[in-house]
Amino acid sequence: MPELPEVETTCRGIAPHTEGQVVRDVVVRQAQLRWPVPDDLQDLVGQTVNTVSRRAKYVLLEADTGTVMLHLGMSGSLRIVEAGLAPEKHDHVDLVLASGKSIRLHDPRRFGAVLWTQQPIAQHKLIQHLGPEPLTDAFNAEYLHASAQKRSVAVKQFIMDAQVVVGVGNIYASESLFMAGISPKRAANKVSKARYVQLTESIKQVLARAIAQGGTTLRDFVQAEGKPGYFQQQLNVYGRTNEPCRLCAAPIKQIKQGQRSTFYCSNCQK
Structure with missing residues (x-):
């Protein structure tokens, strides 16, 4: 997608x-x-x-x-x-x-x-309830931490909620949590503000890097000129089940969360 x-x-x-x-x-x-x-x-x-x-x-x-x-x-x-x-x-x-x-x-x-x-x-009804754009100043650790206080859902599902923040889809949620060192299984309200500082920065970095490299080529996506994107060559965890973690060499694990596949390193992400 x-x-x-x-x-x-x-x-x-x-x-x-x-x-x-x-x-x-x-x-x-x-x-x-x-x-x-x-x-x-x-x-x-x-x-x-x-x-x-x-x-x-x-x-x-x-x-x-x-x-x-x-x-x-x-x-x-x-x-x-x-x-x-x-x-x-x-x-x-x-x-x-x-x-x-x-x-x-x-x-x-x-x-x-x-x-x-x-x-x-x-x-518009499809727009009015959406959360902030992740690459704007409105999306920051204070906002994300405050939004999480009454949310016991897993943090990966939390950041994929478009009413919390838009555009953090499955690929980039997995990659951002890896960069921040946060387990995707941890409850959103059990993540400290300091770690939300890391996570918001990771989300911004991962998305900005993907945009700069033209998006991720998966399934049928191509750019407007018909050229594919290249970010998937740098994915750290997504789609790498049982491959060695690029940081510690432990095997990347795959689980299901909300009917979506989640990829993470159980050694690097706590």
């Missing part, structure tokens, strides 16, 4: 081709995605895309009278293609730009979304 670094990489990839461009046409080949593509998406035709940004895992295209909300789902990607390029089987939506390029949503599993809203984006 594309996580925050992949979505941020996508935003950065499409922004130079999209910002300031007039939308010439909207082509919907498959409207039945995670939610039906709304008919009023056609209102975008003739409007200028003023900015490309991201909130959590949503790519936001702010136009003259509203905002397009794009979500990549489990296996989706956005690509910049020539407007006349023949679509492939799972190319469901094109936003055709006056430049002769198109933003194309490719989504084999159809868990992604293309939505249109004219309300302030912060008030």
